[in-house]
Amino acid sequence: MNSDLSKILNELAVLLDIKGVEFKPRAYEKVAYIIESLAEEVDEIYKKGGLKALEEIPGVGRGIAEKIEEFIKTGKIHELEKLKTEFPVDINGLKKVEGLGPKTIKRLYNELGIKDLGSLKKAAEAGKLKKLEGLGEKSEQKILKSISFLEQFRGRFSIAAALPLSRRIVERLRSLPEVKKAEFAGSIARMQETVGDLDILVISDKPSKVMDFFVKMPEVQEVTAKGDTKTSVRLKVGMDADLRVVAPESFGAALQYFIGDKYHNIAVREIAVKKGYKLNEYGLFEESGIKNHELRVAGETEEEIYKTLGMQWMPSEMRTDHGEIEAALQNKLPDLVGYEDLKGDLQVQTDWTDGDNSIREMAEAAKKQGLEYICITDHTAALAMTGGNDEKRLLKQMAEIDKVQKEVSGIKILKGAEVDIHKDGTLDIDDETLAKLDVVGISVHSRFKMTEKEMTKRIVRAMENPNADILFHPTGRLVQKREAYKIDMAEIIKTAKKTGTILEANAYPERLDLKDEYIRQALESGVKISIDSDAHSTSHFQFLEYGIGQARRGWAEKKDVINTRNWEEMLGLLK
DNA sequence: GCCGTTTTCGGCCCGACTGTTTTCAGTCG
Known part of the structure; x- marks a missing residue:
């Protein structure tokens, strides 16, 4: 819902840009950006509070709220449909070509009838582009190069x-x-x-x-x-x-400029303007009274820039204009979990199932990475392709862990499992065996296409099992590969709170699940998280850094993350 | 189209580089 709406609003912005409308495109563009990273789906917001609730979303006023309402009800926005008939061009495709902006796209259509990447490529190869005024040989070559690049590499x-x-x-x-x-x-x-x-x-x-x-x-x-x-x-x-x-006197200003995303920077510069300054990548300046001569009041460090603007310095991961500016102005920034704060890793696979290395090798590697403990969480039987453990084999593995523990020092090896959640929400291992484990992770690996209602019910039921400690990779998404399964995240978070289930922030780079905004939503509801590597190989413990990064983007503090504690304390936070 | 303890009307971030130009528009981040 949100990502579709976001795409449509962006398209609307470009089309208005092409028409030469001023300022409106910026408004749509900004709202598209905000909606894209909203934790709650807009149709949920609308269902709960109508137009009024939509207007609570930053950047949304009456006009855009009504357009969102229209989109929710009909799946379309009339104004966009109308603009598309006037200008029937594959905007999203063409915009990906380097050097093509609204002005050029408009001319290409008006003068050459170019509608999409295909017709653009043909026209460029036929040498038609360089004949247009303002374009030349180089522009044409650049466009061809960019198209071939797009054909070769997709995505980020x-x-x-x-x-x-x-x-x-x-x-x-x-x-x-x-x-x-x-x-x-x-x-x-x-x-x-x-x-x-x-x-x-x-x-x-x-x-x-x-x-x-x-x-x-x-x-x-x-x-x-x-x-x-x-x-x-x-x-x-x-x-x-x-x-x-x-130059050295500009380093802080340049960092500030290039770390923050577009909207963070705009917001900070607006604050600068309001306070009588100008902020750019060279420094924070005020008028000196002498013509053409500005006075640099800050610039060497980021801290002095933010401080002069009345704000706290904030970590890079927060600089997305998602409330950090208001918090920094009020001196209320969270104290984010640090990259050195993790003491353990609660999801580790071994060669008992689909991992590459033995229990011992994984333990040694984790120790080398500076961890104090790991939890072995191999798959369970339902995941036959991984050779998952059944009850009997799980007990055998527990004995093996005891044996390995005696042979290695300086790292505690906890006993766990990544227990498969059946389609009806029951677990793949009986309760008696689960009760013997230190940490029970539960996760969905099948039937991704269930309806939102069914999937939510399935996971809620699993979380209600008194042995289920952590919900592993809660949404099942794979970055740039597979959408999350449909799930009512608000309900999952509510259940996590009620049952004391931990939500995982899986650090495996292709998962990063929970993603940042869900982490933040969970923490706001008082739910705790674990940051786990989901290591399948000794080299994977380094992935923890990416999970910590996402947690920091979700404003997680050390206290919110259970595996920042030593293993005894951590176990005390489980069910 | 949005937004506001300096504004409910009148603003809306800022600069680098390219290409095709004789001083700048367009694009990008």
Whole structure:
């Protein structure tokens, strides 16, 4: 619902842009962004409180509320349908082509009848684009290149691919004598589950040397822009990378500028304007009284910028304009769980089922990662393809864990299972055996297509089992691959609260489930979470970082995460 | 179209780079 509506509002924004309407497109665009990351579905909000409730959503006024109502009732927005007849063009497709904005798309349609990627490609190959005024040979080539890129790579990149790459490049830049400081920014610093490009920031008084080094890195496929302060390249893996070089007195301002997302930045700059300042990537400025001469009042660090604006400094992961600005103005920011705070990992698979490594190997690897305990949670029998444990084999594995525990020191190995939830909500292992385990994780692995009502009932029933401690990967989504199954998250959270069930923030990069906004919603209801790697191999414990990132995006504090405690205390928080 | 302890009307973030231009529009983030 929300993502469909968000897409439609974005389309409306572009079409209005094309028509030359001012400001309205920005309003629609912003609402589309907000709705996309709303935890609650808009039709639920509407069902509960009607138009009035819709208007409570930030950025939604009477006009947009009525359009949302129309969408809920009819599945369409009349104004958009009308605009689409006037301008029958595949906006979402064309907009993905680099260098194509509303103005150019409009001209391409009016002058060449181009409606979609296919007709655009044909026209470019026939050399028709360069004949248009304002476009030339280079523009045409750029468009062709971008189309072939789109054909080759689809979608965004996983944080698990982007973050290590980003770190490697930053480390390399730091080793240059000309570089005084280097940091990555952008969506990676915000720990978004997927990222579009890498943003890297450097302090240097020899920008051109740094730029030269950057464009010659082995990962670089081609250079798309090169200037004194900014250089953009496309990497061989298909990702774009931007490098900005600034002076030391601007480093904080540049970080501030490139870490926050668009809406965070707009909001902060508006606050600056209201207080009589101007904020850009070079600093926070005020008028000096002398013509064309502004006074820099802050810029070297982010802290001084936020402080001058009357705000607390806030962690990167929060900078999305989802309430952090108001909280920072009121000195009420949460104290987020830290990347070093996890003491244990509560979902670990071994070669008893579909994992690659033995219990012992996993324990040793976790210890090396700095963990104090892990819980072995192999699959159960219903998941036959993994060779899942039945009661008998589970008891055998528990004995094996006791044996391994005697052989390894410095890490506690807890006994658990990832118990399959049957379609009727009963569990795959009998209660007597479950009661013997330290931690019982439950999860859905089949029949994803149930109705929302059925699926919710199924999971609620499973959570009500007095042995069920943690709901593993609660929504079943796979990032960019599979939608979550239909589920009433508010009901799940309510049940978690009532039954004392923990919700998992699964850190496996392709899951990241719960996702950030659900984490936040759960915490607001007083539900606790666990952050688990779902490791299937010794190298997977490093995934915990991504789970912590999502938890931080969901405003989780240390106290909200059960596996920040030592294992005895943690067990005390289970049913 | 939204929004407001400086506004219910009149604002709406800010700058870099490219390409095709003779001073700037368009796009991007």
